[in-house]
Amino acid sequence: MSELEVEKQTYYGNCHCGAFKYSVKLAPINKASRCNCSICTKKGYLFAVPEKPSDFKVEAGEGVLKTYSFGNGIAEHKFCPTCGSGILVEAAKYNILVININTLKHGSFDIDNLEISTTDRVNVDPIYEPFTLSPSDTPEIPEGQKLYTGSCHCQAIKYTLTYPEIKEVRTCNCSFCSRNADMWIYPPIASVDMLDTEKNLTNYLFHPKRAYHGFCSVCGVDVVNRVDLHPTFKAPVRPINVRTIDGLKLDGLDIDKADGWSMESGPYKAYDI
Incomplete structure (x- = not known):
């Protein structure tokens, strides 16, 4: 050598x-x-x-x-x-x-x-175009908030979000979030409109079984965390992976790092070799 x-x-x-x-x-x-x-x-x-x-x-x-x-x-x-x-x-x-x-x-x-x-391939053809929001799907924007739109890549999953200007997000090193490099915000459920695309989500539940992670069954993009679907552990929020928000500049965001790995109740052993 x-x-x-x-x-x-x-x-x-x-x-x-x-x-x-x-x-x-x-x-x-x-x-x-x-x-x-x-x-x-x-x-x-x-x-x-x-x-x-x-x-x-x-x-x-x-x-x-x-x-x-x-x-x-x-x-x-x-x-x-x-x-x-x-x-x-x-x-x-x-x-x-x-x-x-x-x-x-x-x-x-x-x-x-x-x-x-x-x-740097952001401007390489074909240039990605966000979906066009129809007037009938455009929500009222509460004072002090902004309108965001987002989607998975193939746009089978789409949503609108009314939320204050996004400056800080949370990352997590748990066994699931780290695989997708997810970046989360936690808006109230009523602030998120999935525009009747929930049927295209695959909801994945794993230990400790508190949240259904919803990803697109076509392109595999992780979009939303459905904590409200669990029969006993429910929270009035609809966590959104901000990687899916149209036009949001990720580099300038403040990052709150959650140590989800140490919070998992029991070791993650999907691959013991």
Whole structure:
């Protein structure tokens, strides 16, 4: 091995529900990349690129993942249809495969000290256009609040939100939110109108079973946290993943970091190897 070569390590990962499990050989993870295109921003991907696609191995769940593509269809986004975890993006035509390292086992890398670069593709065709809100769906805006619109990527899930100017959001390092890089606000239920698109949500419930995480069954984007659906634990809020809000600049937001990992009652063991 030459001085410039770095010995690869084997990392293990999985979707949240554990239906899909994989291993991947990578150089020690001290840097990663983001993409600011429409789908990557909504999904919160954090990428590492294996030296070759064969360095990625399916350990369990071959054929389980669902595929979403758009535009020219070259890039295929693979996610679990049960829990919504976005695992990888593949462009088989160019022999390219990139891994969302948010889905690696907890502790696989130090995210707080990770060197992260951004690939600028926000203006690459096809340019993403938010949905057009009809006058009949436009709510009254209470004094001191703003009107926001948002959606999953394919726009099967759409909503309006009346809320004060968004300056601070909460992130969470729990086993679920960390996989999607979710960024939450907590508006009252009455402030959110799902515009009759709830039927397109897949609601995923997991331990401690307090919230149904609602993601799009078509594109896999995590949109809303349905804490109000639980039969015993109910809260009068409709948490929204702000990654799905149209035109919101994420970089300038203040971040409140919640330690959901330590709050989970019992260890997360979807992938013990």
